[in-house]
Amino acid sequence: MLLNRNDVQKIVNRVVSxxxxxxxxxxxxGIIIGSGDELRxxxxxxxxxxxxxxxxxxIVTEENKxxxxxxQPGVNIPIYHNNQVQGVVGITGEKAETQxxxxLVKExxxxxxxxxxQKKTEQxxxxxxxxxxxxxxxxxxxxxxxILKWRAQLVGFDLKQERRVILCDIINFKEAIEDLKSKDSLESLDSFKIDIKEEQKKTLVMPQDTLEIKIQKLKQKVIELIQSLSNRKFDLVFNLYQDRFVILTSSKENPLEYCERIRNKVMKNTKLDLVMGIxxxxxxINEYNKSFNLGISLLRVGTGTDYFLESSLKLDKKIFGYNDYSMYLLYENIAKTTKDIYLKEYRKLFYDMTNNxxxxxxxxxxxxxxxxxMSIKITSDKMFIHRNTIIYRFKKLKDNYDIxxxxxxxxxxxxxxxxIYELEQLQQN
Structure with missing residues (x-):
């Protein structure tokens, strides 16, 4: 039989209902692998x-059983799939009732x-x-x-179609899991009418297998939401591991705008917040690895820099493209000795910063x-400080460090x- 016993029992339950x-x-x-009567x-x-x-x-009757x-009395008919007998379905009852x-039941x-x-084939x-x-x-x-070129033909992946790789990380993935835990626990309490104090509810933990199913469903929902904005003929979306997703997109749309649409749709439907590296x-075929690695580098640098900016001043960037971080990626690949020599001029400034x-x-x-x-007015507006404060700070820098x-x-x-200093801190952390 093609199907496993769980699938067979599901079919039986549906038909009986x-x-x-x-x-x-x-x-x-002739072994019964699914029945409305579990004892059989x-x-x-x-x-x-x-x-x-x-x-x-x-047909089995009382006379010939x-x-x-x-x-037991009833009718038994072979069931087929792809013109091959897969088993037999039997309807229990007298001949007049079941024949x-x-x-109908067979079909x-x-x-x-x-x-x-069909679902298994698609999966x-x-x-x-x-x-x-x-x-x-x-x-x-x-x-x-x-080998990959050959496999591409087998799975129907058109290598002639131009694409780009985009990486997505869920920022609040841990919080989402905690939310799933608490929701499931409280739903269980409500369904069983269990009376429990609020402080006790906080310590409830759902079974691990149930939680894992919910996590996988959440990930699948993220994939489906991204797919709804993608070209299903050429694009591919998959979960690489944990909270990281990969998009292979053929979209001709501005990649920043495309990513923003994805972020908005996922946030609206799941409350999950994405950061994305383009x-x-x-x-x-050789360029997919380079594109993937660039996406990783942009996520690392984009989420790990802005060391000097307080959280209230950060630009709240969630989508990282090469143009915005090209200098970071360039300096990241410079030899450490060269960077150390460059920073020598500013070491005292950075050292003093640790205590001030x-x-x-x-x-x-x-x-x-x-x-x-280099606009004092725009800087003043961005940082919500008076222009005189900026002028004072720059004067202090000139007086104390001759910069x-x-x-x-x-x-x-x-x-x-x-x-370079931010990259140094990123590497240390």
């Missing part, structure tokens, strides 16, 4: 075995089997595509690339100032030092 009559499903050997499961049914072997309907071991239902069961097998296809995609974004040898376009929060505020001001065209950030070259040099 529709007909209001008991049915049994037997395998080709695993019993031998000789009429079913003969029905499967001879591919014919067998002694000829068929383990059989008219036989063909109903066969339809349900086809539905289940296998999705799984095969995901496994292929996971290999595609890895670094591959020339030999592996040739990789480069991929027009060749006002210097950290000063450096935060320099960063916002440089990023906003004049109103000079564009000096400002650029210090901004570069800030970036």
């Amino acid at each position: 529709i007909l209001g009559k008991n049915i049994n499903i037997m395998d080709q050997n 499961v695993n019993d031998y049914h000789e009429a079913a075995k003969i029905s499967a072997q001879e591919k014919r309907e067998i 002694n000829l068929y071991k383990g059989s 008219g239902y036989g063909q 109903l069961v066969e339809l349900m089997i086809s539905e289940i097998e 296998f296809k999705v799984r095969a595509m995901e496994e292929f995609a996971k290999e595609l974004i890895k670094e591959n040898s020339e030999e592996d690339v040739e 990789g480069d376009k991929c027009s060749h 929060t006002s210097i950290k505020e000063l450096l935060a001001t320099v960063k916002v100032y440089f990023l906003n065209d 004049d950030v109103t000079n564009s070259y000096e400002c650029m040099k210090l901004y570069t030092g800030i970036i």
